[in-house]
Amino acid sequence: MSGTDDLSWLRHRGPVHAAVTTDDLSWIRHRRLPARATTPAPAPAPPPAATAATSLDLSSGPAAPPPARSTSLDLSGGDTSLDLSGGSGTPPPVPAANTSLDLSDRTTPPPAPARSTSLDLSGEATQDPVPFAPPPRATPAAAPPVAATPAFTPPRTHDSAPTVLSPRRPSVQLTRLQSGIGALTFEAAWSPDDGFVLGCAYQMDSGWSSVLRPGETFGPLAFDRRAGHQRLRLDLLHGRHLQRLIVFGVPAADPGPHWAGTLLISTHGHARVEIPIDPPAPGPTVLLSLYNVDGEIVLxxxxxxxxxxxxxxxxxxxYDRIAWRDADTAIPPAT
Incomplete structure (x- = not known):
């Protein structure tokens, strides 16, 4: 019997608790206890945190009055008070359009100068500053000019050996020292000495031009004899006014096919120039020409x-400025 009673109780478990279940679900749906419940009502929830305003209101429109317990930091308008108390005082009215953070007593800033970029902090007015000029750019140092290589190097004399002028090497240029100190000597080295007579035609920088024969003298030029040989001497101290000259020879008689000679030119420093002479043909033969080129003599x-x-x-x-008495005799210059 006891077993049967127990099983029947299990079969009817649902209906037994149906009333209780129904009551419980209805309480959950209605969020309240039944009227017969004795459980005390829960305490009301605290108000949301939004009621305590902590915002920094800088809007231009009129702000809503804060709640009773306001801790906002309102810097709008001209009021600079920091109200953190729990009082219920009403804040001052907000200006219509003012979002400035100026905490000074003035309500408007002083006007700025019209055109001034000066950094002068003094109270005096200053003129417009001078426009800034950048410093000049440093230029790299220019390389020293390289001396140009002359296109032509004239041949010079040598102290160790005489300079021989020939058709393959017809000219030589004396230095300024050789062209300005002492005398330049032209000497006839042949025999018989009178078989080939020397003479010269010259031109000065004044334009005067004439012919000089043995035994005659003019200015820096002198014809004389040395050790029985004809000699023409040019004084270089006074010869700076000489532009040019030629030395010629005239055969007095037929010297023969085996005749030979040399014209010797000597400087004050004993430098020597030699010009070999072949048997002369009938008529005058120009042996040598001299030119004064910028203070240096060229032979x-x-x-x-x-x-x-x-x-x-x-x-x-x-030499076309020479006055002639006849075809072989020139009129000497006036002394």
Whole structure:
């Protein structure tokens, strides 16, 4: 019997608790206890945190009055008080449009100067500053100019050996020292000495031009004899006014096919220049020409025989300002 009673109780478990279950669900749906419940009602929830305003209101419109317990930091308008008390005082009215954070007593800033970029902090007014000029850019140092290589290097004399002028090497240029100190000597080295007579035609920088024969003298030029040989001497101290000259020879008689000679030129420093002379042909032969080039003397071997007379030889080399008495005799310059 006891077993049967127990099983029947289990079969009817649902209906037994149905009333209780129904009552419980209805309490959950209605969020309250039944009227017969004795459990005390829960305490009301606290108000939301939004009621305590802590915002920094900078809007331009009129702000709503804060709640009773306000801790906001209102810096709008001209009021600079920091109200953190729990009082219920009403805040001052907010201006219509003012979002400035100026905490000073003035309500408007002082006007700025019209056109001034000066950093002067003094109270005096200053003029417009001078425009800034950048410093000049440093330029790299220029390289020293390289001396240009001359296109032509004239041949010079040598102290160790005489300089021989020939058709392959016809000219030589004396230095300024050789062209300005002492005398330049032209000496005839042949025999018989009177078989080939020397003479010269010259031109000065004044334009004067004439012919000099043995035994004559003019200015820096002098014809004399040394050890029985004809000699023409040019004083270089006074010869700076000499522009050019030629030295010529005239055969007095037929010297023969085996005749030979040399014209010797010596400087004050014993530098020597030699010009070999072949047997002369009939007529005057221009042996040497001299030019004063910027204070330096240039000597050139000519060995040029000109058919005719002495006047013809002078004209062939450009001496056309000489006054002639006859074809072989020039009028000497006035002394």
């Amino acid at each position: 050139r071997a000519e060995a040029q025989t000109v058919p005719g007379r002495i006047r013809d030889a002078c004209l062939a080399f450009g």
